[in-house]
Amino acid sequence: MSDRRLENRVLIWVCLLVGVNQLGFGAIVPVLPQYAQSFGVSVSAIGMATGIYGLARFLLAAPAGGMADRFGRRRALALGGLATAAGNLWCAYASSYPEFLTARFLAGAGAGLIVTTGQIVLADISPIERRGRILSIYMSAFVFSVGIGPLPGGVLAEHFGLAAPFIGFAVAGSLSGLLSWFAIPETSHTAHAAAAQVPGMRPSYGRQVQALGRQPGFVLACLVNLMNTAARTGGLFSIVPLIGASRLGMSVQDIGIAMALGLVIGLVAAYPSGVLVDYFGRKAVIVPATIATGTALLLFCIADSPAGYIAASLVWGLASSIGGSAPTAYAADAAPPGMNATTLSLFRMIGDFGYVVGPILMGVVADLAGANAALELMAATMVVVAVLFAWIAPETYRRRGTG
Numbered sequence: 001m002s003d004r005r006l007e008n009r010v011l012i013w014v015c016l017l018v019g020v021n022q023l024g025f026g027a028i029v030p031v032l033p034q035y036a037q038s039f040g041v042s043v044s045a046i047g048m049a050t051g052i053y054g055l056a057r058f059l060l061a062a063p064a065g066g067m068a069d070r071f072g073r074r075r076a077l078a079l080g081g082l083a084t085a086a087g088n089l090w091c092a093y094a095s096s097y098p099e100f101l102t103a104r105f106l107a108g109a110g111a112g113l114i115v116t117t118g119q120i121v122l123a124d125i126s127p128i129e130r131r132g133r134i135l136s137i138y139m140s141a142f143v144f145s146v147g148i149g150p151l152p153g154g155v156l157a158e159h160f161g162l163a164a165p166f167i168g169f170a171v172a173g174s175l176s177g178l179l180s181w182f183a184i185p186e187t188s189h190t191a192h193a194a195a196a197q198v199p200g201m202r203p204s205y206g207r208q209v210q211a212l213g214r215q216p217g218f219v220l221a222c223l224v225n226l227m228n229t230a231a232r233t234g235g236l237f238s239i240v241p242l243i244g245a246s247r248l249g250m251s252v253q254d255i256g257i258a259m260a261l262g263l264v265i266g267l268v269a270a271y272p273s274g275v276l277v278d279y280f281g282r283k284a285v286i287v288p289a290t291i292a293t294g295t296a297l298l299l300f301c302i303a304d305s306p307a308g309y310i311a312a313s314l315v316w317g318l319a320s321s322i323g324g325s326a327p328t329a330y331a332a333d334a335a336p337p338g339m340n341a342t343t344l345s346l347f348r349m350i351g352d353f354g355y356v357v358g359p360i361l362m363g364v365v366a367d368l369a370g371a372n373a374a375l376e377l378m379a380a381t382m383v384v385v386a387v388l389f390a391w392i393a394p395e396t397y398r399r400r401g402t403g
Contacts, residue, residue: 026149065345081177083110136274289323
């Protein structure tokens with residue numbers, strides 16, 4: 001099989017694998033607070049159901065790279081599917097809230113293993129000149145599946161009860177495991193072949209992390225990833241809906257429509273953004289997209305009507321889509337030969353840290369100084385990070401002006 005055919009085959013199966021898994025994740029979004037509330041716990045304890053899932057993803061991201069190297073990509077993906085299935089099935093039948101949280105942790109660990117290893121596989125098979133487009137297609141599948149997931153999740157809950165979406169997610173996890181084992185070829189040999197071309201023994205995990213830490217561009221790409229994730233979970237998912245409801249009097253349905261419109265424009269822009277990343281370079285896209293994402297947060301602050309809120313959502317969807325694949329492509333470019341797994345797992349771990357701390361820190365700022373202050377602080381921080389990236393980070397690849 002030619003390299004291009006293998007590349008396309010792996011891309012299709014990884015997108016399907018991650019899409020199925022994230023469809024299950026999206027399916028439980030509408031019911032998670034109510035299901036957690038059914039255990040008779042406080043509102044703050046309900047938030048732990050989301051937080052512990054993100055914590056598991058964060059803690060498993062780095063070990064996922066080691067597992068993908070040690071046991072192979074297929075086995076790591078299959079194990080992730082098994083853990084996802086077991087964790088969500090356990091959630092559906094948990095008899096106490098501590099048991100439910102333990103099950104959520106297991107489910108989060110499985111999802112983290114799938115998402116991280118999926119990115120490692122794509123880094124293995126993507127040539128640098130097409131990496132932006134490949135990752136943009138992957139991001140489209142990821143975002144679309146999460147976005148559409150609440151629809152079947154709501155239908156399942158409406159007809160079969162609040163536990164039904166968790167059972168659906170368990171089925172999705174099982175399908176992910178089967179796809180991993182039977183459809184996706186092992187790609188770790190490409191990384192091992194690249195490492196074999198470099199003289200000397202393969203460095204330990206700690207030395208690999210140290211080598212990556214000495215690359216300012218990689219460190220800043222990780223920081224961009226952290227800020228993007230924190231802005232999404234802390235701003236878009238937590239504070240922005242409150243602005244629509246409390247300040248603008250929008251219904252839950254109106255807010256959902258605005259978010260969906262942002263998702264649609266993001267999906268439309270995803271592949272063209274990958275072309276931009278491959279043609280103009282990673283840095284040339286990361287800097288303006290990060291600034292534009294921060295600007296979208298400011299637009300939510302000044303929105304004085306539902307139309308302004310929708311406009312801000314459209315800017316967010318466009319900016320976050322354009323900047324979605326570029327940091328990942330930059331991180332993959334920065335990986336030394338044979339270190340795709342360590343590089344992408346570390347990159348993912350730092351992003352998942354933003355998933356955990358974003359809602360907490362922005363929530364504290366919102367409590368102390370208001371919702372606008374939280375969004376303004378995040379926007380200003382994103383601009384600072386973008387300026388640092390423009391100033392310090394070297395470009396890793398661009399087709400324009402070469403050869």
